[in-house]
Amino acid sequence: MLITEISPTGGSLAAELLALQRAAYAVEAELIQDDRIPPLHESLEELVAAPLRWLAAMDDGRLAGALAWEEDSDEVDIDRLVVHPSAHRRGIGRALVKELVSRAGGRRVVVSTGRDNAPARTLYERLGFTLTGETEVIPGLWITSYALTA
Incomplete structure (x- = not known):
């Protein structure tokens, strides 16, 4: 597995990333019993226009996972972590988060992740993230927030 920074400015990479994102968030929507996850409904144009930096996990030349973030001088905010459903339980999400933490x-x-997304919560907790709170972002949709301080 190769982890590399990418720039989805359009074309086939952006389309592949959008397909990956939709597949991953469809799984989360099923886990939390709610499909109102904004990136699940994002268009290609919205994905490309988002002010995010991206890491990609490539496996046998295919996009197996990706992590997007925003940062400032004090904090790095993981905006999304997506792993293709066919690649779950292979350490791809863990590797992406660890790479970002090292950067x-x-x-x-x-x-933040869906409150009822047990696999994501377990991942962050095992990597040393601390629970910082839960928020109902829209009626009936709860997220859980975590932080990792050096």
Whole structure:
């Protein structure tokens, strides 16, 4: 598996990333019994226009997972972590998060996930993230927030 920074500015990479994102968030929607996850409904144009940096996990030349983030001088915010359903339980999400943490340079790393997304919560907790709260972002849709401080 190769982890590399990518720039989905359009074309086939952006389309492949969008397909991966939709497949991954469809699984989360099923886990949390709610499909109102914004990236699940994002268009190709919205994905390309988002002010995010991306890491990709390539496996046998195919996009198996990706992580997008925003950052400032104090904090790195994981915006999304997606792994293709056919690649679940192979350490791809873990590898992507660990790579980003290593790039954070000691800054605080934050992330949110669906409250009922047990696999994601377990991943972050096993990587040392601490629960910082739960928020009902829209009626009936709850997210859990975590932080990792160096």
